[in-house]
Amino acid sequence: MSNPYPGLRSKHNQAAAIVDQLTLAEKAKLCSGKNFWHTEGIPRLNLPSVMVTDGPHGLRKQNAAADHVGLNKSVPSTCFPTACALAASWDTDLMEEVGVALGEQCVAEDVAVLLGPGLNIKRHPLCGRNFEYFSEDPLLSGKMAAALVRGVQSQGVGTSVKHFAVNNQEFARMYADVIVDPRTIREIYLRGFEIVVKEAQPWTVMCAYNRVNGTYCSEHDWLLNQVLRHEWGFEGLVVTDWGATNDRVAGVASGLDLEMPGSGGVNDELVRRAVKNKTLAEDALDQAVLRNVSLALLGQDVADKNQTLDHQAHHNLARRVAAESTVLLKNDPSLLPLPFGESVAVIGAFAKNPRYQGTGSSQVNPTRLDNAWQAIAEYSDSILYAPGYDPKSSELNESLIDDAVSAALEADTAIVFIGLPNIYESEGFDRIHMDLPEQHNRLVRAVSSANKNTIVVLENGAPVTMPWIDGVGSVIETYLSGQAGGAAVADVIFGTSNPSGKLAETFPWALNDVPSNRWFPGKNRQVHYREGLNVGYRYFDSANAPVLFPFGHGLSYTSFEFSDLDIVLDPSPDRTRVTLTCNLTNTGQIEGAEVVQVYVHDVESSVYRPEQELAAFEKVLLAPGETKCVSFTCDETAFNFYDTGVQAWVVEPGQFEIRVGASSRDIRLREILEIPAAGDLVDQESTQTAAVSTEAVRAMPGDSPNRGIAENEAEFERMLTRPVPAREYPRPFHINSSVGELQHSWLGERVRNFFVNQFLGSMGGSSSNATLNKMFEEMANHMPLRGLVLFSRGKVTHTHVRMIVAALNHQFGQVVRIWAQHKIDLKEK
Numbered sequence: 001m002s003n004p005y006p007g008l009r010s011k012h013n014q015a016a017a018i019v020d021q022l023t024l025a026e027k028a029k030l031c032s033g034k035n036f037w038h039t040e041g042i043p044r045l046n047l048p049s050v051m052v053t054d055g056p057h058g059l060r061k062q063n064a065a066a067d068h069v070g071l072n073k074s075v076p077s078t079c080f081p082t083a084c085a086l087a088a089s090w091d092t093d094l095m096e097e098v099g100v101a102l103g104e105q106c107v108a109e110d111v112a113v114l115l116g117p118g119l120n121i122k123r124h125p126l127c128g129r130n131f132e133y134f135s136e137d138p139l140l141s142g143k144m145a146a147a148l149v150r151g152v153q154s155q156g157v158g159t160s161v162k163h164f165a166v167n168n169q170e171f172a173r174m175y176a177d178v179i180v181d182p183r184t185i186r187e188i189y190l191r192g193f194e195i196v197v198k199e200a201q202p203w204t205v206m207c208a209y210n211r212v213n214g215t216y217c218s219e220h221d222w223l224l225n226q227v228l229r230h231e232w233g234f235e236g237l238v239v240t241d242w243g244a245t246n247d248r249v250a251g252v253a254s255g256l257d258l259e260m261p262g263s264g265g266v267n268d269e270l271v272r273r274a275v276k277n278k279t280l281a282e283d284a285l286d287q288a289v290l291r292n293v294s295l296a297l298l299g300q301d302v303a304d305k306n307q308t309l310d311h312q313a314h315h316n317l318a319r320r321v322a323a324e325s326t327v328l329l330k331n332d333p334s335l336l337p338l339p340f341g342e343s344v345a346v347i348g349a350f351a352k353n354p355r356y357q358g359t360g361s362s363q364v365n366p367t368r369l370d371n372a373w374q375a376i377a378e379y380s381d382s383i384l385y386a387p388g389y390d391p392k393s394s395e396l397n398e399s400l401i402d403d404a405v406s407a408a409l410e411a412d413t414a415i416v417f418i419g420l421p422n423i424y425e426s427e428g429f430d431r432i433h434m435d436l437p438e439q440h441n442r443l444v445r446a447v448s449s450a451n452k453n454t455i456v457v458l459e460n461g462a463p464v465t466m467p468w469i470d471g472v473g474s475v476i477e478t479y480l481s482g483q484a485g486g487a488a489v490a491d492v493i494f495g496t497s498n499p500s501g502k503l504a505e506t507f508p509w510a511l512n513d514v515p516s517n518r519w520f521p522g523k524n525r526q527v528h529y530r531e532g533l534n535v536g537y538r539y540f541d542s543a544n545a546p547v548l549f550p551f552g553h554g555l556s557y558t559s560f561e562f563s564d565l566d567i568v569l570d571p572s573p574d575r576t577r578v579t580l581t582c583n584l585t586n587t588g589q590i591e592g593a594e595v596v597q598v599y600v601h602d603v604e605s606s607v608y609r610p611e612q613e614l615a616a617f618e619k620v621l622l623a624p625g626e627t628k629c630v631s632f633t634c635d636e637t638a639f640n641f642y643d644t645g646v647q648a649w650v651v652e653p654g655q656f657e658i659r660v661g662a663s664s665r666d667i668r669l670r671e672i673l674e675i676p677a678a679g680d681l682v683d684q685e686s687t688q689t690a691a692v693s694t695e696a697v698r699a700m701p702g703d704s705p706n707r708g709i710a711e712n713e714a715e716f717e718r719m720l721t722r723p724v725p726a727r728e729y730p731r732p733f734h735i736n737s738s739v740g741e742l743q744h745s746w747l748g749e750r751v752r753n754f755f756v757n758q759f760l761g762s763m764g765g766s767s768s769n770a771t772l773n774k775m776f777e778e779m780a781n782h783m784p785l786r787g788l789v790l791f792s793r794g795k796v797t798h799t800h801v802r803m804i805v806a807a808l809n810h811q812f813g814q815v816v817r818i819w820a821q822h823k824i825d826l827k828e829k
Helices: 008-019 024-029 083-088 092-108 138-153 182-189 191-200 221-231 248-253 266-276 282-303 311-325 372-377 398-409 438-450 485-493 515-519 537-542 694-699 713-720 739-744 746-762 770-781 787-791 798-808 812-828
Strands: 052-054 113-115 158-164 177-179 204-207 237-240 327-331 344-347 383-386 413-419 454-459 474-477 526-528 560-569 578-586 592-602 613-622 627-634 641-643 648-651 654-663 666-675
Touching: 008 282, 024 266, 024 282, 083 138, 083 311, 092 113, 092 138, 092 311, 138 158, 138 182, 138 191, 138 613, 158 191, 158 282, 182 191, 182 641, 182 694, 182 713, 204 221, 237 282, 248 266, 248 282, 266 282, 266 787, 311 485, 344 372, 344 398, 344 438, 372 383, 372 413, 372 485, 383 398, 398 413, 398 438, 413 438, 438 454, 454 485, 474 485, 560 592, 560 654, 560 666, 578 592, 578 613, 578 654, 592 627, 613 627, 694 713, 739 746, 739 770, 746 770, 746 787, 746 798, 787 798, 798 812
Parallel strands: 052 113, 113 158, 158 204, 177 526, 204 237, 344 383, 344 413, 413 454, 454 474
Antiparallel strands: 327 474, 560 578, 578 627, 592 613, 592 654, 641 648, 654 666
């Protein structure tokens, strides 16, 4: 689908004329939000204030009265499956359709920018926000995100890809320093963002809260200017995550354009003074203002449109998307699909009260909500129900299990709906283990013992352990499947829809199998990414380690045959381009879709490389007996790696094995490709076909006995190509001390308690919603003290924060001096 709507650059000339008329104070003002959800406007120049709002699997627009996160006060909007489910579709065309629908909703509600998608890598299965991210693989993440962005922006509405960058956990997310080596950050954590920028040009990129190698993302010149703009050609603006600003003046100088929410003018004044004092170049400010004005002008175009929503059509799309994202993990002995009219025991409270989305800033108020109980009743005349557990707490209750067993004994088939309650995973905090609630596990064991025809349906946002896996006939992974997920899973169970979803992440057997687990979630205010490139299947396939379910896995009600792999290397000496084709045949009796997955294995490399890496994929729908020739074109990015010595992408000449299959562990076709040596630059990306630098080999040698994992500090230093940063201590307190760190002192505990209570109120926390309260409390605990300025919208000033810090450190004389200097500054102003 072509994008008929250009980005911010299309408004630059018009914006430049406006910038020329602005005062310095107005320029500074335009670099902050007007409130939580609107940019600033300049009425005298007819420059509008435009609205941005949360997404990304629906529209979470607050009503006019709300001026905080207010997660319960948004307008009704179609709730599509969350990113963890969308990614399982492996269907970029479908993603684009979802994007179009989201764009239509934005236009109808006069929203200029939808804040999504999120495409942070699933480094560890316990990240509380994994449900909002696509995959452990950067290619799959980038391609799915780019398709969604194209769809949204085709409607003349902007997107904000987030969170840039290396934001892979909720614990300490607002201040943690991620220590990561140059190869890993390029190949794993930035590549998805690179794909989105180059293929879809999102209007905005949202910077993350955390630090990367010592510098906050909101003022990271290397990330925001060198990589994002100069290397990738990003044309849009960079906006903070809400409250992510550390040093506003440094941010402007480093490529940060828009601060959200506004600081009540406090940071605007700092920017104005910095320009006046010549500590900030006005040209840098003008660049930020130009982008912000361009966004406002594009947003004004949105306001001029008329859009009538077809909620039923969007709901139907949500149902189709949920069905195509459903992953059939196990089906033995071909228990599914069920015949119509079979007696069924539907067990599990999630069947009537589904867990269909995650908690946090992405939480949507759905236009309607299907449930599986009602949908299954349309397929079966004989249906029983037992809740099995409390959907909120899932505490142990043997009586509920006994009732479920009684129902299972009376039916031909038992369908058990289980998963993770909201309180188990959410934005704001990470999970503490990979297990389902014990009540859910006991329920499955009891029911499957009573009825051998037991089907388990999972509703969860991330991998879970399944200690009962050998005792059940079928397992269906629905993830968090949106408002139509209940009807969609009934369609799959009874065969109206043939499952075609594939896992976008590995399901490990146990938490200790995950290579990053030793360094998650970090300590001493740092997170060491010592596992390097070994994320997800890149590690498990390299180590030949057993997994519960592999990356790319998903069954169908039909069968497929792969054949006739053919590979052609472009003979041109100045580029690496490979065309490969294979045939795919539906050898079963019903229509079905298969995802053809292409992996590349470097046969002999001077540096460590994972066993194989995803290079391309395509979802193919086939009628029974039908054969299609599937074609892929792979450029140098399928073969290259980042050489830390020459600081460039390199394709090392030699043999590569092309592998084609149905998952990373189900390879059907293989063929060797020889890439010859050449000294010429491949293209503008500065990828070279050349020998590897000695520095790169030293950092991550090909014969590494630890498969590229830094087991000790010396190995980590070689990987980083620099010393490992010294550990950080919580004392003395400073402006980036977290609120939670204060509680270890008498005064700090009181400051912490006061702030947490104030934060809960300002964020719209509800005492009746335990998950929301836990989320907001954890957000407050992990907030740096300087965040008080933004979230109070200037009622607490930087001066107040410095005084609080001095008092916490028992420097009461310093408190007096700071206040006295503040009075002098006010008088001079």
